[in-house]
Amino acid sequence: MDTIWVESNGLVIIAESVTKSFGNIQALRGVDLKVKKGEFLTVFGPNGAGKTTLIKLLATLTKPTSGKVIIANHDIKKEPDKVRGLIGVISHDAYLYENLSAIENIRFFASLYGVSEVQGRAIEVIRQVGLESRMHNLVRTFSRGMKQRLAVARAIVHEPKILLLDEPYTGLDQHGSRIFGEMLKWLKSENRTILMTTHNIAEGLEISDRIAILSAGRIAYESETNKVELTGFKEIYFEKVGI
Amino acid sequence: MTKIWAIVWKDIITELRTKELFSSMLTFALLIIVIFNFAFDFSSELIPVAAPAILWVAFTFAGVLGLGRSFALEKEGNSILGILLTPTDRSLIFLGKMISNAIFVFMVELLILPMFVLFFNYNLSHSLIPLLLIVFLGTIGFVAVGTLFSAMALNTKLREVLLPILLFPIIIPIIVSSVKLSGAILNGKTMGQAGTALQVLVSFDVIFLVVCSIVFEYVLEE
Numbered sequence: 001m002d003t004i005w006v007e008s009n010g011l012v013i014i015a016e017s018v019t020k021s022f023g024n025i026q027a028l029r030g031v032d033l034k035v036k037k038g039e040f041l042t043v044f045g046p047n048g049a050g051k052t053t054l055i056k057l058l059a060t061l062t063k064p065t066s067g068k069v070i071i072a073n074h075d076i077k078k079e080p081d082k083v084r085g086l087i088g089v090i091s092h093d094a095y096l097y098e099n100l101s102a103i104e105n106i107r108f109f110a111s112l113y114g115v116s117e118v119q120g121r122a123i124e125v126i127r128q129v130g131l132e133s134r135m136h137n138l139v140r141t142f143s144r145g146m147k148q149r150l151a152v153a154r155a156i157v158h159e160p161k162i163l164l165l166d167e168p169y170t171g172l173d174q175h176g177s178r179i180f181g182e183m184l185k186w187l188k189s190e191n192r193t194i195l196m197t198t199h200n201i202a203e204g205l206e207i208s209d210r211i212a213i214l215s216a217g218r219i220a221y222e223s224e225t226n227k228v229e230l231t232g233f234k235e236i237y238f239e240k241v242g243i
Numbered sequence: 244m245t246k247i248w249a250i251v252w253k254d255i256i257t258e259l260r261t262k263e264l265f266s267s268m269l270t271f272a273l274l275i276i277v278i279f280n281f282a283f284d285f286s287s288e289l290i291p292v293a294a295p296a297i298l299w300v301a302f303t304f305a306g307v308l309g310l311g312r313s314f315a316l317e318k319e320g321n322s323i324l325g326i327l328l329t330p331t332d333r334s335l336i337f338l339g340k341m342i343s344n345a346i347f348v349f350m351v352e353l354l355i356l357p358m359f360v361l362f363f364n365y366n367l368s369h370s371l372i373p374l375l376l377i378v379f380l381g382t383i384g385f386v387a388v389g390t391l392f393s394a395m396a397l398n399t400k401l402r403e404v405l406l407p408i409l410l411f412p413i414i415i416p417i418i419v420s421s422v423k424l425s426g427a428i429l430n431g432k433t434m435g436q437a438g439t440a441l442q443v444l445v446s447f448d449v450i451f452l453v454v455c456s457i458v459f460e461y462v463l464e465e
Contacts (some may be wrong), residue, residue, distance in 0.1 A: 059294040059328060060328075061324065061327060061328070062464065063464070081332070082330070084328060084329060084330040085330040087328075089328050091321075091324070093320055093321040093324070094320060095320065095321055095324050095325030095328070096320060096322060096324050096325065097253065097257060097262045097320070097322050098319065098320060099256075099257045100253065100256060102256065104253075104256065108249055108252075108253050109325060109329065111246060111249035112246055112250075112329035112330075112331045113329050113330065114246075114324060114330065115251055138260075154325060185343055205322055
């Protein structure tokens, strides 16, 4: 795998004046965002704030209309394949094939990521997410929580140092959320740089180092997590998103 | 190559488990052959002219049915995004999807061909290999364009309707050449007697393959 080459200022993700339009609709209106190596940034925002568009941009699934996005010193427009090899993405959709087993899914994605020891690595990540007993079962027989754990295995099979999470708690019940929360703590403990979007304030605050609020396509607020507490932040959030 | 075959393997395994594309394509193609068989009089002088066209109507209509579902299956659970997130060149994704689509369509064609021979009373003892070659060349051309348009129609609400409307006007040269060549072979003539049809078919195959694999990247972009 590629080694992350970080700028001298320690920034791994840099977005500068990023805009994204879909026809007449402006999803992002000049987003500036910086994430340091090893940092966990949570971006909060209501539905339609542009969170998914932001993740899709960082994940190279779409290009900015204007502005610049640099990930681990690679411009996402000029070197999208290099960026793809360095990031893992977990979304509310698992991006898995329902008619393949867990191990077949992970082997398939490992091959596309160019992992050298496909079988060994697939078994290893499935064990890490605690699904070894269901390794040979078809994904369509999995619960939502199990699919999300397998999505984590898919996202880390190529050992990325940067993770992008788009509303990963969506559709999880309390038990599933708890397991997924523990998994996030484990991913964070491995010194990964993580950017997560969510509208769940409590879960986001609990795990992140820094927080931001995305409102109507703009970053409306940024702070270190240890400088805010839940009640106070909720007031700030509702003020910034205009509720 | 590993990445192309990973995509082909994934599609084949999925199809073996669901039998979604193959069974619908085969049934549809068989129905077309049977309906036309009853519609035409065997002694009719039209048969030598119409039969090759009937064969290609069966192949392409059934093929469109399968091609439409090919990317629709990728949309379920947004699994296509999982592929797009990997550092895989978009042209390799296109080739992988195209090869698996071509395998399914070609398998259906191989099963339909004996039915066609039986129903329309042809003897292929000396012309099977050239006919299979034309079927292969024709299939490559229309599956290449079909795979591209199937991906293009992925994010549209009317994808099942849109695909044939987009596809058929573009593949006219492929279909016309394939019908001419198949007609010549089925009626005991040589491929050379079909004029420049073989050159046209091969040329369009190459053009479509190259253009579609290049354009595919832009089709998938939101």
